[in-house]
Amino acid sequence: MVTRLILASAALTVSASALAAQSLSEGLYIQGFAGYSQLQSSDFSGTVNGSSQSVDTDFDAGFGLGVAIGTEIPQWSNERFGTRVELELSYRDSDVDSVNFSGNGPAGEANVSGDITQTSLFANVLVDFKQTGAFTPYVGLGVGATYSDLDFAYGPGVALDDSDTTFAAQIIAGVAYEIDPNLALTLDTRYARAFDVSSQRLAPNGTSTGTVEDDIDAFSVNVGLRYGF
Template identity: 30%
Template sequence: MNDLSDNSGGLAADTIHRISRKLKALLPRKACAGHLPLTDRPQKHEEKMTMKNKLGLIAAGAAAMALFPAAASAKEGPYIGLSGGLVLPGDSNNSGAFDATVPATDDFGAIPADTPLGWNTEFDNGYAINGQIGYAFDNGFRVELEGSYTRYDVDRHSGLTVGGANIDGVDVAVLTRGAPAATNPTVGAVIADGRGRVSNFGLFGNVFYDINTGSSFKPYVGAGIGYQWADIQFRPSGVDVADDNDGGFAYQLMAGASFALSDNAEIFGQYTWRDRTDTAEVPLNLLPATLGVETGQSIISAGVRVKFGR
């Protein structure tokens, strides 16, 4: 009986000891001095990486804001601008009439007063210089006063008609009434040597609307009316045919886009179609006649605006 009791007591003690060891294995180990528990390390590492990401995003955002200023709303206030560019003038179908009768000669009959005449003039590309003073509203609209100068040279003249008949192949004496016929070049040969130029001075009142894209880039459209003076010089083959000026009402249509460099400065590119409501009427020096010259032109320009708004 004593042997049985001793064996039972030993088995119980051994069982309790093994259960105790298993329970200790299941419990978390204590942190060593100066070290975090193993289960805490991933969480702290993730927090550290998240903070780095946030700092990186903030730095990138600050850099982007510095490079591309936001355009949440239009800035109200006055501005000035300066631009220049390329002028693409349209051909001019010049038309007019004789103001007085041209007397007859041995070679040619008289040309009665009011007889129509005309010819076509082709121009070379030219240049434009423009200055603007305006005011921008915070709703996207702008009003502007613009001064403009454009100039382009004559390329050639052709197709001269008198009374509806083309006289390019006729001796130029039909117009000059000078040397006898058959001793001079033809009308077509003389006017084909296109010399001369057209200079336009314009003053316009413009209205624009800037389309807010929420960024530094803003397209816009506009229109303007004003007054334009045309200074016309036609000197084919060195012959002083016309050299005078005339003013008239004009209009223009514009479309372009601007890009903000800062809160107070922007660059812009613009296309403009400009024309007068009538032709520029100039007297001819060679003949007793008045000629109407068309001055329609396309202008492709680029420039800068400086704002003074709050």
């Protein structure tokens, strides 16, 4: 009787361990991240005051942060590769550094102020390259939508002050370091693009003088924590 109880207890322990391991590898996780973000130079082009013009814009380094919830897909994974899907909500903010309006010649504009903020919702697919150690490299691709809020001025008070929600995509490359079976530290780079972002160009009195648009590209380096349930 005692022997049977011992064997039954051992079997239950092994079964519980197996189920725990399965839940960690196939269950939900949540990840938070934050870091450095740099918008790439933009050439907002369009018709201003009846002619083709551009508002060339450079940006200061900014910041970004985000949160994602996801899971590994066992049917798309094996002992060498793990495939994850996740939903990501992120935000970035970058101040405008300089502006060159083509209608005023080659010199840069004075009195530049303001920023561009972006809020994005991405559906990501990521592939983990499973290793024997604690480090796991990964790459990913995401598609979704970005809400871009342009709010900057230059010269005597001319402004790009508008918002637009457009299709967006990103690529991701990073590495995770397993702190314990439930927690990992992540470091990644992301390159995101919001396509065809448009904005009105406003005169100092608030009158629209035309509409300009361009893609907005952002490069970021992020540190994060991923917790598995």
